[in-house]
Amino acid sequence: MLNRYPLWKYLLILLVLVVGVIYALPNLYPEDSAIQISGDRGTRIEQSALDRAAQALEAADIAIKRTELEENGSGLIRLQDANDQLHARDVIASTLGQDYVVALNLAEATPSWLASIGAAPMKLGLDLRGGVHFLLEVDMDAAVKQRLESNASAMRQTLRDERIRYRNNEVKDHSIRFAFASEEDLNQARSLLQTQYNVFTFTTEDEGRGAVLVMTITDQAIQELQDYAVNQNLTTIRNRVNELGVSEPLVQRQGPSRIIVELPGIQDTAAAKRIVGATANLEFRLEAAPDTPESEIETLPFRNDPDRKAALLKDIIITGDRVSSASRSFDQNGRPQVNINLDGAGGSQMNSATRSNIGRNMAVIFIEHKSRTRTVMEDGKQVEERVPYTERGIISLATIQSALGSQFRITGLDSPTESQELALLLRSGSLAAPIYFAQERTIGPSLGQQNIDRGIMSVIVGLVMLVIFMLVRYKAFGLIANAALTVNLVLLIAAMSLLGATLTLPGIAGIVLTLGMAVDGNVLIFERIREELRAKKTVQQAIHTGYERALTSIIDANVTTLLVAIILFSIGTGPVKGFAVTLSLGIVTSVFTSVMVSRAITNLSVGGKTLKKLWI
Incomplete structure (x- = not known):
């Protein structure tokens, strides 16, 4: 019988629709603007401190949704209005004092039953969610x-x-x-x-x-070395950004000596600068013997006690470049430490140096390249000049008890936070040259929300216009096309959420374009049905032939567009990739809804019936 699907096809379409609805649902629960409170040295937050912060916000007329203590020991205060976030942070910081770290955050609001099956809202790009933009300059x-x-x-x-x-x-x-x-x-x-x-x-x-x-x-x-320094810094910064867990970051070279970094969703800019721009490295050196010539000695202070100093050899055993992995932990006394694994060459060098120097002291030196600005007069005008400088401090000075290999520990750290950041920097690699922040911009949550509202409005306006056009042009079959269009939008949102794709403003443009392409498929089918009816075929034969013969045209048109989208994704960056991802997923869902969903609705409504006239 014409225009009848077997049962398994109806069940398949129903299953896809149910899964699509479930995984699109989290987008109705956007993240809450929140304030995160943690102890200065990694200590747990008490409920009393959280209550004090909440009372301070109420006194400042800042509405809150709720407060909660997290498993990692920090506290979270969810706010009603994202525009209150910066003010709330300042109020809480002045209330709790220096013993607490107060940072901006975005808290998940997805219901637990959805989160338990891996459902989460779409990730938003820098232009929608807000974040930070850094322009770094390599020294x-x-x-x-x-x-x-x-x-x-x-x-x-x-x-x-x-x-x-x-x-x-x-x-x-x-x-x-x-x-x-x-x-x-x-x-x-x-x-x-x-x-x-x-x-x-x-x-x-x-x-x-x-x-x-x-x-x-x-x-x-020199030229080769400078090119290497920029490229190595690019790799290191990408590794650090990946450690931060930022979705769809942008890290790319600009000109001969600059690097652009964009981090969507990062609210704590101070922490981002500390991780991205840190030029920390380690050096392992032996303590100088009493008879060592003065020209081969360098005296350095301890990081946690500048008044205490030690005389070290200038020669370096190894640097942090030889670290293959690093993780933080605690020693038997509960003090923070970093566990180090060296690569093959580093392990051999360490073993050779320590095997012949058992009983001598070895220092672990923490090195940071920084810069300060000063105002100078130039051509009668005051201009700011950046002055680079380097800080070297001894983390630990311990006696070599036996020959060391590729695994050992670094102790003498002040806090768990310091050990965590040191482990992160060592894992991601050291910078080949110091970098300085030439420019810094913050895109606030309010701007992101404005972009989101405008993007949603563009989708709604486009959808309404398509619905009206299809109803006027194709009457009853316009209802079928609009139902398939709605399913297409749900499936597209679900696919982007499930795959972890990032939505940007160009991505929203891709959604609007996808809706137009989905309607285009139905237009091809319905116009083909009209042609068959004008050829004096029966209604059922016209519907069957219309769907069958339009299928080739729909697939050809969408495959060529899909190839373009793949090329855009492979060679594009940032917003271009966001557009390509949305367009690619939209093509797949459009073909599915135009061919299968639309025909399933048509089969269920008019399939197998004896009709003398078709409202199309």
Whole structure:
């Protein structure tokens, strides 16, 4: 019999529709704007502190939904109005004082029964949800200096291994300088180092009673090093952003020395800057022996006690670059620590250095590259000048009891938060060069909500206009097309929610375009049915032929569009990818609803019936 589906097809369509409705439902429960309160040193929040914060908000006429204590020991206050978020944070911070960390947050509002089956609302992009935009600048001079200092340390070790004596060594103006007591020592050193370091030009200078070997890095090597520094920083920052769990972040290079970072949904900009821009690294060095020459010693303070200092060798055993993984934990006394795993080369270097120095002290040095601004006069005008500087501090100084391998622990940390951030930075890798924040913009939740409201309004207006057009043009069959259109929208939202796709403003444009394309499929079918009726075929034959012969045209048109969407996704970034994802999913749901859902409704309503006239 014409225009009848087998039972299994009806059941399949029903199943898809039910699943679609369930996984689209969480979007009716958007995230709540909230304030998160945690202890300054990772301590748990008491209910009394949460009550004090809630009372302070009520006194400031800030409406709250509810307060709750979370399993991780922090407190959460959900607000009625997103526009009150910044004011609420300031009120709570002044009420609770310095012993608490108060941050902006977005709290899940999905009912527990939906969350238990993995249902969650669509993730929103930076233009909808709000977040932060950073423009970072890579310090190219520091990248060159770091590489020269690393090479100088390796050269010193090479000369000592070959028993070639030198008086002093310094890094200055893109050059490494070694002073020797005799011409013979200089020639031996030059002959040895030239075979290992081909990125330097070697020259000599006379200096009183001795001679100086000057090794200047070439311009080509500097250019290659600077490109490497930017690309390595890109990789490291992407790793850090992935550790933060941000959905659809944007990390890309801009020009020769700048990097753009956009983090949707991040409300605590201070924490984001601390993680993304941290140029922390570790160095492991031996404590200097009493008879060590002064030129090979560097005296550094302890991080948690600046008045206490230790004299260390300039030579580095390994740096944080050799860390393959890191995790935080607590020792037997409940103090925070970081568990370190080194790569193969790092483990060998650590084992070699500690095996021959059992009984000596080894220091773990925490290094941070920072900058401060100062106001200077330039051409009669006051301008701000950035002055970079480096902070080095000893985390721990412990005696080597036995040869260490690729696994060990770092202790001496102040808080669990510090250990967590240090582990994150080591896991994601150290930056090849310091970076500075050239620009910072925050997109607030109010702007995001305004964009969301406008986007929803555009979808509603487009949907209403399509519904009216289909009703006027195709009458009763217009109702069938509109029902399929509604199913298409539900399935599209469900698919984006289920797959974790991120919705942006271009993505909303993709939804509107998808609705138009879905209607286009039904228009092809209905016009084909009209042609068959004009050819004097029966109603049932016209419906059957219309759906069957329009199928090829629908698939051809949508496949070509799908190929374009795939190309956009593969080569595009940011908003372009958001549009491509929405368009691709929309094409799949449009074909399904235009061909199967629309025909199923038609079969159920008029299939198998004897009709002399069709309202189309």
